Amino acid sequence: xxxxxxxxxxxxxxxxxxxxxADTLPPASxxxxxxxxxxxxxxxxxxVKCKRWEVKDTDKDGAIVLQCEDKLAYISKxxxxxxxxxxxxxxxxxxxxxxxxxxxxxxEVGKTWQGKYTGYTADNGYRWAGDNxxxxxxxxxxxxxxxEFEAYxxxxxxxxxxxxxxxxxxxxxxxxxxxxxxxKYHHAETPSWNYEVTSITMK
Numbered sequence: 620x621x622x623x624x625x626x627x628x629x630x631x632x633x634x635x636x637x638x639x640x641a642d643t644l645p646p647a648s649x650x651x652x653x654x655x656x657x658x659x660x661x662x663x664x665x666x667v668k669c670k671r672w673e674v675k676d677t678d679k680d681g682a683i684v685l686q687c688e689d690k691l692a693y694i695s696k697x698x699x700x701x702x703x704x705x706x707x708x709x710x711x712x713x714x715x716x717x718x719x720x721x722x723x724x725x726x727e728v729g730k731t732w733q734g735k736y737t738g739y740t741a742d743n744g745y746r747w748a749g750d751n752x753x754x755x756x757x758x759x760x761x762x763x764x765x766x767e768f769e770a771y772x773x774x775x776x777x778x779x780x781x782x783x784x785x786x787x788x789x790x791x792x793x794x795x796x797x798x799x800x801x802x803k804y805h806h807a808e809t810p811s812w813n814y815e816v817t818s819i820t821m822k
Contacts, residue, residue, distance in 0.1 A: 644758050647771060649699050649724035650799035652683055655822025658800055660814045661764060664692065665713050666740055667704050670817075699724060714739045720751040722801070726771045726794060730755045738779075742811075747781040749788075761793040763802050764817040768795035770802065 656674045664672055669687035676684040682693040682702065689707035694700065700718040705711055720734030733752040739745065753775040761770045770793040777788040789807040794800070798819050806812035 643728070644769060644771065644796060646725035646727040647794065647796040652677060652799070653822060657818075657820045657822075658816055659765075659818045661817050663811070663814055665701055665704060666742055666811050667692075667712055698722075710741065711739065712741045720753065721775065721790075721792065722773065722794065723753070726755055726773075726796075728755050728758060728771070745781060747779050749777050749779045751775055751777040759793075761795070761803050763815040765798070765802060765815075765819055768793070768798055768802055770795040 652674045654674050654677060657671060659671045662668065662670065664670075664687070667687075667690060669690050672685040672687045672692065674683065675686045675691075676682075678696060679693075681696050683696055685692040685694065690704055690712065691707075692704045693702045695702055695718050698718065699722050700715070700720065701713070702715055702718045703711060704713040716737045718736065719738075720732065720736060723730065723732040731752070731754045733750070735748070735750045738747050738749055753773055755771050756774045757772045759770060759772055761768055761772075773792045773794060775788075775790045775792075777790070779786060779788060786808075788809065790812070791805045791807075792801045793803040795802045798816070800816065800819070802816040804812065804814050
């Protein structure tokens, strides 16, 4: 029950018509987004129905700030994970404390990480505790509306507790180094988290 999200990026990407992909990639370092960079999604970002997210600040209290309409998303500058999304009037829409353990740079096949967090989504009022374990499973091509990319596939299992209920969430995220962002996210149990990137631009 968590979202990935390094929604910021630092490259303008134009995918070739017939890309040739390798079986491996060099370790992927955390990208360095710039003010004015934009990523657009097909429907939503982290359950929030807003498509066009633009980098507004690259270091505000240790966070990279993205804006879509009247909504602000805060990404940890230290590790690239989502911490919260708020509305212009300060209402919390999505929150992870200390952050969503969805990505861990540098990325390379076989890398694993784990982290405990608490989460909140305003659309359904859920507050839960999670213990998320992720592995970089493979390098593989992924095709999304923004193009076809060579990507690291990150598979995660999140053991969640929403008292009195508990369960597991299974997710896959495709991080494309040339795009500097996750270009596709799939939540097996809760489709309202799913997204694909439709376009990437640089200021």
